[in-house]
Amino acid sequence: MSNKENRRPLMKVEGLKKYYPTKGSDLGSYKEVVHAVDGVDFEIYEGETLGIVGESGCGKSTIGRQLVALEKPTEGKIIYQGADISSMSIRQLRKIRTQLQMVFQDSTSSLNPRKQIYDILAAPMLYHGIVKREDLDNEINKLLNMVGLPKTMKYRYPHEFSGGQRQRLGIAKALSLKPRLVVCDEPVSALDVSVQAQILNLLKQLQEELKLTYVFIAHGLGAVRYVSNRIAIMYLGKFVEIADTNDIFINPIHPYTRALFDASPLADPQLRGRKRIVLKGEIPSAVNPPRGCRFHTRCPHAIESCSILEPKLLPIKPGSSHKAACPVVLDKGVENA
DSSP states (O other): OOOGOOOOOEEEEEEEEEEOOOOOOOOGGGSSEEEEEEEEEEEEETTTTTEEEOOSSHHHHHHHHHHTSSSSSSSSEEEETTTGGGGGGGGHTTTGGGGGEEEEOOOOTOOTTSSHHHHHHHHHHHHHSSSSSGHHHHHHHHHHTTTTTTGGGSSSGGGOOOHHHHHHHHHHHTTTTTSSSSEEEEEETOOHHHHHHHHHHHHHHHHHHOOEEEEEEESSOOOOOOOOSSSEETTTTTEEEEHHHHHHHHHHOHHHHHOOOOTTSSSSSGGSSSOOOOOOOOOOOOSSOOOSSTTTTTTOOOOOGGGOOOOOOEEESSOSOOESSOOOHHHHGGOOO
């Protein structure tokens, strides 16, 4: 986004929680539940790409499913254009579901192997009344051309395509309903590096042409940095830092953010000997997350209060859009942390 002052929230998330009962437990009793997402607040601005980064199992994909109403939150609100979609009925959701779409990590499982591409793309458009049947052929040709595939491929089956081509088809399927918000759930993690670059460039091109808003979920920092305007760092169900992309790479505040950056491979050999934060231990269980700061069991800067008080996501200085949830580092100053 070029002008921060004119940004308009397309979606606002307040106190989002999603718990899953473990095997043999009852969600209503809250005895044994997985705290997949445990209280996050954020906004998605129109026309931007918000990247969400974190280790596997931190709750990134769970957030994505909530945003497109594939699942209902346990608690909290998801406000899209003034309406809380988390409390809507299936009938009410049908009216706006076309505006919220998802590109899945596994393109193979998102495409029906028994149907030709023509039928896969046609079915949702006909169901939602996006196009008339007589215009269907032209619309499918447009979609394939938009994602860089020849129209002659529309009568093939998914298994006849490469992984990169199937991901292009997954993107075409999401775009067939003319959405405003697209959640990209690790869309390039299963692809070769050269193909990843092609898909990322395609997503950026489509965003510019169609005025799309993205939520880009990944654990690879390079891809997220390339496509995102803002980045949220997630750990064990909570956001620990959120900022504009340049700010978070130039001045990472939270110890977990800094550890993620330090874990990334470096192209410059002269920088490889620098002091790095190396995390010890495994991520705690989401069934029984640590009290206080959830990162304190692995944090090199943890003090006694970190195991008692749960930190809030606050601006690093008054009026800043860069927020972090680590009062210890903010008090000491990141240079001395």
